[in-house]
Amino acid sequence: xxxxxxxxxxxxxxxxxxxxxxxxxxxxxxxxxxxxxxxxxxxxxxxxxxxxxxxxxxxxxxxxxxxxxxxxxxxxxxxxxxxxxxxxxxxxxxxxxxxxxxxxxxxxxxxxxxxxxxxxxxxxxxxxxxxxxxxxxxxxxxxxxxxxxxxxxxxxxxxxxxxxxxxxxxxxxxxxxxxxxxxxxxxxxxxxxxxxxxxxxxxxxxxxxxxxxxxxxxxxxxxxxxxxxxxxxxxxxxxxxxxxxxxxxxxxxxxxxxxxxxxxxxxxxxxxxxxxxxxxxxxxxxxxxxxxxxxxxxxxxxxxxxxxxxxxxxxxxxxxxxxxxxxxxxxxxxxxxxxxxxxxxxxxxxxxxxxxxxxxxxxxx
Amino acid sequence: xxxxxxxxxxxxxxxxxxxxxxxxxxxxxxxxxxxxxxxxxxxxxxxxxxxxxxxxxxxxxxxxxxxxxxxxxxxxxxxxxxxxxxxxxxxxxxxxxxxxxxxxxxxxxxxxxxxxxxxxxxxxxxxxxxxxxxxxxxxxxxxxxxxxxxxxxxxxxxxxxxxxxxxxxxxxxxxxxxxxxxxxxxxxxxxxxxxxxxxxxxxxxxxxxxxxxxxxxxxxxxxxxxxxxxxxxxxxxxxxxxxxxxxxxxxxxxxxxxxxxxxxxxxxxxxxxxxxxxxxxxxxxxxxxxxxxxxxxxxxxxxxxxx
Numbered sequence: 093x094x095x096x097x098x099x100x101x102x103x104x105x106x107x108x109x110x111x112x113x114x115x116x117x118x119x120x121x122x123x124x125x126x127x128x129x130x131x132x133x134x135x136x137x138x139x140x141x142x143x144x145x146x147x148x149x150x151x152x153x154x155x156x157x158x159x160x161x162x163x164x165x166x167x168x169x170x171x172x173x174x175x176x177x178x179x180x181x182x183x184x185x186x187x188x189x190x191x192x193x194x195x196x197x198x199x200x201x202x203x204x205x206x207x208x209x210x211x212x213x214x215x216x217x218x219x220x221x222x223x224x225x226x227x228x229x230x231x232x233x234x235x236x237x238x239x240x241x242x243x244x245x246x247x248x249x250x251x252x253x254x255x256x257x258x259x260x261x262x263x264x265x266x267x268x269x270x271x272x273x274x275x276x277x278x279x280x281x282x283x284x285x286x287x288x289x290x291x292x293x294x295x296x297x298x299x300x301x302x303x304x305x306x307x308x309x310x311x312x313x314x315x316x317x318x319x320x321x322x323x324x325x326x327x328x329x330x331x332x333x334x335x336x337x338x339x340x341x342x343x344x345x346x347x348x349x350x351x352x353x354x355x356x357x358x359x360x361x362x363x364x365x366x367x368x369x370x371x372x373x374x375x376x377x378x379x380x381x382x383x384x385x386x387x388x389x390x391x392x393x394x395x396x397x398x399x400x401x402x403x404x405x406x407x408x409x410x411x412x413x414x415x416x417x418x419x420x421x422x423x424x425x426x427x428x429x430x431x432x433x434x435x436x437x438x439x440x441x442x443x444x445x446x447x448x449x450x451x452x453x454x455x456x457x
Numbered sequence: 458x459x460x461x462x463x464x465x466x467x468x469x470x471x472x473x474x475x476x477x478x479x480x481x482x483x484x485x486x487x488x489x490x491x492x493x494x495x496x497x498x499x500x501x502x503x504x505x506x507x508x509x510x511x512x513x514x515x516x517x518x519x520x521x522x523x524x525x526x527x528x529x530x531x532x533x534x535x536x537x538x539x540x541x542x543x544x545x546x547x548x549x550x551x552x553x554x555x556x557x558x559x560x561x562x563x564x565x566x567x568x569x570x571x572x573x574x575x576x577x578x579x580x581x582x583x584x585x586x587x588x589x590x591x592x593x594x595x596x597x598x599x600x601x602x603x604x605x606x607x608x609x610x611x612x613x614x615x616x617x618x619x620x621x622x623x624x625x626x627x628x629x630x631x632x633x634x635x636x637x638x639x640x641x642x643x644x645x646x647x648x649x650x651x652x653x654x655x656x657x658x659x660x661x662x663x664x665x666x667x668x669x670x671x672x673x674x675x676x677x678x679x680x681x682x683x684x685x686x687x688x689x690x691x692x693x694x695x696x697x698x699x700x701x702x703x704x705x706x707x708x709x710x711x712x713x714x715x716x717x718x719x720x721x722x723x724x725x726x727x728x729x730x731x732x733x734x735x736x737x738x739x740x741x742x743x744x745x746x747x748x749x750x751x752x753x754x755x756x757x758x759x760x761x762x763x764x
Contacts, residue, residue, distance in 0.1 A: 136597040147613060267495055271745035272738050273690045275697065279716065279734055283727060338749075385599070385633070392604035396694045410605060414612040414700055426609045429602050437600050 125445050133438040140430045144423045145197050149190065159210065159419070180208065206424035211416045217424035220409060225428060227300040228398070228405035231321040232390050235328035240383065242329070243336020248372060250337065251344035262337065270334030275396040278327045282400060297323055298402035323401045328390050339382065343375035350374075377448050384440035388433045489754050496750025502743025506736070510555035517549045532728060539728035541714065547732050553706035554733065555740075561623040561692050561707075566684030568627025569634055570677060576631070577638025578665065581646065591635070599632040607691055611700040622692060622701060630687045634680040641676050645669050675755040682748040686741055693737055708733035 148156065156178055163174035188196070200206075206217035250259045286294035301307075302316050347353065348371060356366050394407035402408065406425055413421035490496040522545065532539045536546050580591035607629055616622040645651060646669070654664050695701040696709030699717075703710045715730035 132593065132596065135593075136600050139597055140601060144609075147609075264495065267746050267749055268742060271686075271742035273693070273741055275694055276734050276738050279712070279730065283730055288727065388600060388602050392602040395605050395608055396698060399698055407605075410608065411698060414608055414698075417612060419612070422609050422612055426605055429605050430600070433602050434600050 126442065129438055129441045129445070133434050136434050137431055140427060141198065141201060142194075144427055145194055148419060148423055149193070156419075201427075206427070207420040209413075209418055209421050211413075211418040211421070217421055220421060221406065221424060221428050224404060224406045224409045225432075227321070227403065228391070228394055228407060229432065230317065231324045231403065231405065232328065232387070232394055234321070235325040235332075236383070236387065236390060238325070239329040239332045240336055240379075243333045244340050244372075244376060244379070246333075247337045247340020248344050248367065248375070250341040251348065251375075252367075254341070254345060259341075263341070266334035266337045268334075269330060270332070270338070272331060274327050274331040274393045275400060277331055278323070278397050278400040281323065281327065292323070294323065294401065300404045320403065324394070324397050324403050324405075327397055328393070331393075332386060332390065335382075335386075336379065339379060340375060343378060344371055347371050347375040373447075377444070380440055380444045380447065384437040387436040387440070391429055391433055486751075486754070490747075490750055493750055493753070495746045496754075499743045499745070499747030499750055502739055503747050506555060506740045506743065507559065509552070510559040513552035514556055517552050541718075541726075541729045547729055550706060550711055551708070551732050551736055554708040554711055555736065557619055557705055557707045558689065558692065558709065558737075561619050561626070562685040562688040564620055564623035565626040565630065565688035565691075566681050568624055569629075569631040569684045569687075570681050572627070572631040573634030573638050573680060574673075574677060577635045578642050578669075580635075580639045581642035582661070582665070588639075592639070595632045595635045599636075603629045603687075604691060604694065607695065608698070608700050611695055616695070616701040617704070619692075619705070619707075622695070623688065626688050626691050627684070630684055630691075634684065637676060637680060638673070641673055642669060645672055675751065679748050679751050679755070682744050682751070686744045686748075689737065689741055689744075708737050712737075 160171070160174045160178050163169050163177060164171055167174075169177070204218050206221070209215045209217060209220065212220075246262060250262055253259050281292065282294050285292040296302075297320055300317070300320055301313075302320070307313060353366065353370055356370050361370075391407075394405060395410055396407070397403070398405045398407035399411045406429065410422065410425045410429070412418075413425065487500075490500055536548065539547050541547055541550070576591050576595070580588040607626065610625060614625075616625070651664060651668050654668050659667075692701075692707070693709030693712065696703065696707055697712045697716065699713055703713060711733035712730065715726060715733065719726035719729065
């Protein structure tokens with residue numbers, strides 16, 4: 093972009109130079125790969141914030157209104173009293189005009205105020221999120237890492253040994269298992285390994301930690317955290333690893349046919365170096381952007397998986413909030429889930445841009 | 458491969474030729490599916506479950522009668538898959554429960570395919586600002602975790618009407634399909650026969666409906682199938698977690714009842730929970746493997762024997 097205007101700069105006067113630099117700097121910033129990604133992430137979060145606000149306020153039989161009426165009927169409060177209580181729970185003034193409420197809501201969010209739970213009265217939603225979110229981030233993050241590394245390794249092996257028996261067996265297993273909905277696998281683990289065969293002490297594995305264990309940097313704590321997270325992690329890994337394997341296999345196979353691999357061979361480079369630096373690296377690139385989609389998928393699945401294993405993460409508390417119609421908690425958790433996914437998408441994008449300069453350059457044109 | 462998907466002489470075909478050609482390509486498609494084991498297995502599973510959902514309810518006599526003398530009965534001649542917590546026959550419930558599941562999946566997938574084709578094709582054809590906006594909105598929508606959004610929505614609106622639930626699922630699941638359609642239309646636009654149609658000034662509508670859409674049917678079918686997989690997951694998970702009203706017959710509702718009323722307490726109830734779990738899992742596996750086989754057939758780069 094700046095290359096197109098450079099002749100003007102070279103021949104231009106000092107005035108032309110200054111005029112160019114301001115305009116092209118704005119252009120450079122707006123067209124910059126990194127800036128573009130960050131702006132998009134912020135816009136997405138803003139979109140979801142707005143969506144959840146209007147969901148709560150404008151839905152037929154909206155929760156604020158029904159909550160007020162419920163208070164009037166069950167607790168014998170007057171309408172204004174009930175309204176005042178609702179205002180403190182939902183952290184906006186119910187009487188103010190809608191746009192005012194919206195602005196207040198945004199202001200509260202910026203200060204981290206997500207309102208107060210309706211069901212467990214008095215508990216701020218932000219406190220609940222801080223309590224439950226780390227467990228979901230831990231289990232989902234670890235599962236993603238294991239599944240990605242395992243899938244890539246197996247995928248490369250399958251591509252190098254394609255059309256052999258191990259390849260056929262692994263391909264079939266991968267295709268089969270990636271078709272099973274993850275929560276059904278979780279149910280099968282509980283029913284078969286837990287109840288029928290007594291192989292997995294699934295009742296002792298409930299919760300995010302055993303009673304008496306507190307978060308600190310001891311081996312006992314780490315071991316216990318892994319013990320409780322192991323079932324959800326197993327399910328996430330088993331249901332996603334097949335997709336990585338098949339994707340990596342097909343990418344590696346097509347990369348193996350590229351001219352630069354042939355040239356590398358002709359240059360007499362060692363096989364290990366060709367696999368790592370030429371084939372593996374290029375075949376892996378498209379998977380980085382798939383990583384972003386996978387994060388959203390696993391986070392979404394955690395809502396179901398954590399219910400089955402009673403793993404007390406954010407998905408588990410979201411489920412309880414939906415069943416008990418705790419609207420402020422639902423709203424806050426959905427927001428934080430979206431923000432987590434948007435941020436991990438952003439990280440995947442930035443990583444992709446770092447690894448593949450072509451994306452950065454194409455993005456700024 | 459004996460499949461006539463992208464005939465270079467498409468410009469010269471008349472409407473009747475299109476019919477003949479598509480009939481031939483359906484035959485060729487079935488033949489190349491049958492040649493790969495996973496594709497054949499997927500095709501058989503999907504056909505089986507579609508037939509089961511269509512004719513299954515005909516074999517079930519009216520209302521399911523509770524029978525207190527046969528609670529959690531093991532499989533027998535009278536109850537091939539055993540009975541549930543009220544002594545009702547599990548096989549009957551499996552026969553009944555596929556139809557609404559399939560209908561919801563088809564409506565949802567149809568909805569999301571419709572949105573995806575419309576948006577994806579408009580983005581690719583109109584380009585410029587429209588393209589930029591559609592791409593940006595699609596990317597943003599894609600990052601919103603869909604199942605939590607659906608679950609939260611279920612808390613606000615009660616999905617008493619299954620077709621309404623289907624439409625909502627369809628409205629949630631279009632973004633990844635939109636990307637695929639846009640990319641596909643962009644690449645088809647560059648093909649010689651589309652260029653030729655343009656040079657002949659055949660008009661945008663003619664080009665879209667006669668030249669581009671027929672060549673995209675495979676992609677649309679693949680996306681439709683993926684949309685069904687997502688819709689099956691979403692609706693059964695909603696029912697399983699009890700986020701949607703448990704009325705009517707649906708395998709998801711069966712899993713919910715089996716889980717809540719006994720699976721984790723009674724060893725005998727294993728048949729009850731296993732039946733719907735197996736049905737949903739096999740249907741999903743069938744759709745996924747069929748889709749994957751179709752992708753391999755239509756996208757030879759994935760076939761893995763070119764090096």
